[in-house]
Amino acid sequence: MDSPYRTDAQRQTTHPDGRVEPASGTVLPDGPFTNGDLRPVPVAGRRWTTYTFLALWVGMAHNIPSWTLASGLVLLGMDWKQAVLTIALGNLIVLVPMLLTGHAGTRYGIPFPVFARASFGLRGANLPALVRAAVACAWFGIQTWIGGEGVFFLAGKVFGPWWSDAAPFGGHPWTQWLSFGVFWAVEMAIIARGMETLRRFENWAAPFVIAAALALLVWITVKAGGFGPLLDQPSRLGWGAGFWKVFFPALMGMIGFWSTLSLNIPDFTRFGGSQRAQALGQTLGLPTTMTLFALLSVLVTSGSQAVYGKPIWDPIQLAARIDSIPGTLFALATVLVATLSVNIAANVVSPAYDLAHLAPRFVDFRKGALVTGVVGVVIFPWKLIENPSVYIFTWLGVVGGLLGTVAGILIADYWLLRRTRLDLLDLYTPEGRYWYAGGWNWRALTAFAAGGLLAVGGSYSTVDAEGAAQGPFPTGGLVPLLKPLADYGWAVGLASALVLYLALSRLAPEARRRPAAAQPVGEAAL
Structure with missing residues (x-):
């Protein structure tokens, strides 16, 4: 049986510098997994x-x-x-x-x-x-609030007390809300013009x-x-x-x-x-x-x-x-x-x-950027800033620890299993070689879950000078046995997920699927 990690060279063109694109006359399939x-x-x-x-x-x-x-x-x-x-x-x-x-x-x-x-x-x-x-949405809201706060604070040095001491609304001067809104709007205006403008x-x-x-x-x-x-x-x-x-x-x-x-x-x-x-x-x-x-x-x-x-x-x-x-x-x-x-x-x-x-x-990309901007506001970033020990350094820290497991899986798959060879058309094609079981690869899911548990399972709250816990976790750790790993979460998640995904993929490799038929040239052509 052919290796599931080989690609069909006739479906894509590899340039002398190693960059790859679909072969001339070949287009990506239209469907629920593709847009411009x-x-x-x-x-x-x-x-x-x-x-x-x-x-x-x-x-x-x-x-x-x-x-x-x-x-x-x-x-x-x-x-x-x-x-x-x-x-x-x-x-x-x-x-x-x-x-x-x-x-x-x-x-x-x-x-x-x-x-x-x-x-x-x-x-x-x-x-x-x-x-x-x-x-990213959480950090977007936080950075936007910080940027708006900087505008408000420094603009007060220019405009004087009427700006800094404006009537409060929702716990902050209305001029600070205005600064936040202006900063947000500028961000949206730049990104709406696309990656070339960026x-x-x-x-x-x-x-x-x-x-x-x-x-x-x-x-x-x-x-x-x-x-x-x-x-x-x-x-x-x-x-x-x-x-x-x-x-x-x-x-x-x-x-x-x-x-x-x-x-x-x-x-x-x-x-x-x-x-x-x-x-x-x-x-x-x-x-x-x-x-x-x-x-x-x-x-x-x-x-x-x-x-x-x-x-x-x-x-x-x-x-x-x-x-x-x-x-x-x-x-x-x-x-x-x-x-x-x-x-x-x-x-x-x-x-x-x-x-x-x-x-x-x-x-599309622009609508996704707008949704990001809206989510960054509705999570109330000003509240996240008020209690960083619970929200920023706990929630974002735990979720961030999971990202190490994803990096480990991607590196293992792309570099160690596939040797940097991917089939572009199948990346967009249902029932292709990356469809696995209904569109899900259980090996990656297992490595993600296990690596995530090792990375963040021992998360714990620190104790301040008065002995009060700084965060929502037990001071002894969520899983006491894993507490020694908590301070190394990103590295633990990356290494454990990489090793486990590689082992599962070697022990239970995916059967090679027939490459999807290339579509004729049409509106979806690159």
């Missing part, structure tokens, strides 16, 4: 360069949450060198699944939900897609944000007469057992920060002009930018400590202390651009594809 946004990008339309991917990561890395990553590690007892080292190592590690899953996007021109069909099945791919969409926006946003961050560093350094005392503070943990006890959970946190993008990345690399362009652009863009941004945040915060007597990690709060209207307006523009660049790319593009995948006949 989910079809492979033709090779002629894959034009993103190394700089495009570099700019994409610069734009996504330069945002308020990533600016404050180092502050959390310093508060845990690390010195600035340990904090920057942890961030750098975490981003080097997460770069690996980024490159592995991103390969499929550039080779076949397909988004993440279609890529997931090869391992989960045509219908089963909706499971990881919706898990990922839930995380590419152009990221291309100019990246150098602007870098210049603005460096300008902030120069301003605070001149004002402080140096970099300040934070750089001289020793680690409270040292390099002994106390450090390693904090280091490994912190490392998982740094990896988890981009865990969704380790799955989302085919949504962007499908436009890649070559594998070299996407791989080099990501390698130059992610670990270097995050590390330099962490170093920059430490230097600026250290200067703020020298000037104001206390470290100010929040860049909005620091920018609000600029004592000139032009400087404040420049800071306002920087907050807008930085938050827009990360939120649209990281938290709108991917759930838009996920929702289009759920109902391709009725939802």
Whole structure:
């Protein structure tokens, strides 16, 4: 019997650079699993360069949450060198699944939900897609509220007390709701114009944000007469057992920060002009930018400590202390651009594809983006911000831990089983080789469930200084036996799901199905 992992070369064309598209005269089948946004990008339309991917990561890395990553590690007892080292190592590690899953996007021109069909099945791919969409929609709402809050706060420095002290509505001044709404509308306007508009926006946003961050560093350094005392503070943990006890959970946190993008990345690399362009652009863009941004945040915060007597990690709060209207307006523009660049790319593009995948006949990319925007509002992100220990770091952390299992399954299937060979037509065809049992692959579902249990089953709540639990879980863990694994959830989920999926696929391989008949050229032609 033929291997189920072979492809039919007559149905697709492989170009000399390795990129694949349907063979000339062959079209994808019309049906419930296809629409214009989910079809492979033709090779002629894959034009993103190394700089495009570099700019994409610069734009996504330069945002308020990533600016404050180092502050959390310093508060845990690390010195600035340990904090920057942890961030750098975490981003080097997460770069690996980024490159592995991103390969499929550039080779076949397909988004993440279609890529997931090869391992989960045509219908089963909706499971990881919706898990990922839930995380992204929540983060979209949170980042939009943060962006609107920045607009409100800094605009108050320009317009005066009438803006900051406006009549309250729903617990916040009406001007803050207005800021939130305006910021949301700008995001929707940009993404509604499609991926090409996003590419152009990221291309100019990246150098602007870098210049603005460096300008902030120069301003605070001149004002402080140096970099300040934070750089001289020793680690409270040292390099002994106390450090390693904090280091490994912190490392998982740094990896988890981009865990969704380790799955989302085919949504962007499908436009890649070559594998070299996407791989080099990501390698130059992610670990270097995050590390330099962490170093920059430490230097600026250290200067703020020298000037104001206390470290100010929040860049909005620091920018609000600029004592000139032009400087404040420049800071306002920087907050807008930085938050827009990360939120649209990281938290709108991917759930838009996920929702289009759920109902391709009725939802396209733009409608999916609009639904994402609406969900990001109705989850009440201002409530999530009020209680981050329960909502952000618990719910999002647990769901994020499940994403490691998905990454493990995708890597095992694409690299170890199929050796990067996929059949494009069958990715869109019911009863094809990726149909499995009714559109679901039980091997992937089993690996997802088992890996998810190991990754998040031991989740537990921490205890504050008064002994109160910070979160909804028992302090002893949901499953006490699994509690030691909880701090390593992403890595545990990825490794366990990869091994289990590979074992199940080897022990009970899928019988090779007859390739679906190619349709004649018609309206669905690429």
